[in-house]
Amino acid sequence: MRIALHQTRSQPRTPGAPGLTALENAAREAAARGARLLVTPELSLTGYALPDPAQLAEPAQGPGAAAVSRIARQHGVAIAYGYPERGEGGALHNSVQLIGPDGAARANYRKTHLYGPYEAEHYTPGDQLPVQAELDGIRFGLLICYDVEFPEAVRAHALAGTDVLLVPTALMRPYETVAETLVVARAVESQLYVAYANRVDREGEFDFAGLSCLAAPDGTVPVRAAGSGEALLVADIDPAALRASRERNPYLADRRPELYAH
Template identity: 50%
Template sequence: MKLAVYQGTGDFLDKMANLARMDRLAATAVRQGASLLMLPEIYLSGYNLGDDCARMAEPADGASAREAARIAKHHGIALLYGYAERDGDAIYNSILLVGADGKPLANYRKVHLFGPEEKRLFEPGKDYVMATLNGLTIGLAICYDVEFPEFIRTLALKGADLIAVPTCLTPPYWEIPTSILRARAYENQIFLAYANHSGAERELSYIGMSAIVGPDGKDIQRAGSEGEALLVAEIDPAAYAESRALNTYLADRRPALYGAVAAAGATTTQSPPQKRTAIARRQRRRR
């Protein structure tokens, strides 16, 4: 399966303009042979919503989802995009996967919310979400989720071939799309696709560096830190049979020894109070 990953600067708070861009990108991706187009976190309205979040949020089957379904069916390509999801009084940071026939395949709500602003605006998700597309099992994650090795390992153990990670990442966290992303792919023997914004929204700027990484931990495609890009790559697990034979992490696990890692009451090392205060001041800038 060919995957297309989009990086770019959207039209902030303009869902119709972003849907029109999705339409154009879908056409371009199809011409390059892609059967799935992946877009960044909260692509639909822009990420840095603040108090505009409530009015930008809409249901998983709302007007924008219906237009995305039309685009997918018209071009014959599956779509994966981020949006602010309203469900009753709750709002979630979500991604929707729509099949090439326009039918919804999966909706995932971000489990690991970052910082006080995300926790103010959104409710956390509670479930792992996976879907099958063109014979591949796709695990869904959003931004901060990929920084939790337990979360990505669980998706791999559930059978994910590819983990799709729409994201909104800002300076100075350059090691996440490089070192961490490559490590997650390598240690789990999976493909990882990472779609970031570029440019700026209000006071936030984004670092780009979108990527498609193979199970050998090497970049298949990588965008720069600025500007628009459409990465297209073949996702073929069979091509990495040698890598999987050499790196037998999943087979060599000893889970009986790891219980403390997932225990709810596990001891954590806290930053000193003064450092936590400084971190809290910076959290609004992160994502």
């Protein structure tokens, strides 16, 4: 199965009308290159450094979801996109939603590990892990940026059978080591693919590092952005290679959880 990672900068947006031109162009190109799934960065519908994310927040089935659904159906490609979600009781969540190639919502995940004072000020952490959906016989899981830096979060996905972990991201400088080293380690230690789609350019005080990549369970990186510019990366997920890697590296089977329950 071929997937695409959209490394991009923020697009113009206004309340009720998220900037979708770049997303539509990326979906068109991804489909033309044979991809079945497009992964976009954290908060891709609105931008990350918003003065007040509540002004652009919407429910999971709001106008942004409807627009993404139309794009997915038109191009026959599933889309994982980030957005500020207005949840129950007015709580604001940093969320990612997976829309299938038929335009139907498949899964919605709220970031469980908030990063830094900016996120803590504006968002409420989610409390559900793992969140998964199946597409073309492959089980996909959802995390967001800082979440993947916690081995427990990734291992929870591995134990629940996730094959490919989708991680919309807003990784900032000077933390490039997360994309270059830690994401690859997570793929190896939990024996799954990690699709890591980052932002680029500056927003307010934040300088995003790019370095989007697909990390494979054998420690290879089938594709990585060469620099910090915009890019659409395309690579293949190979279920047979995943099965073979899990046989060679039986970390999950060899665990002794009674020794490290906490």
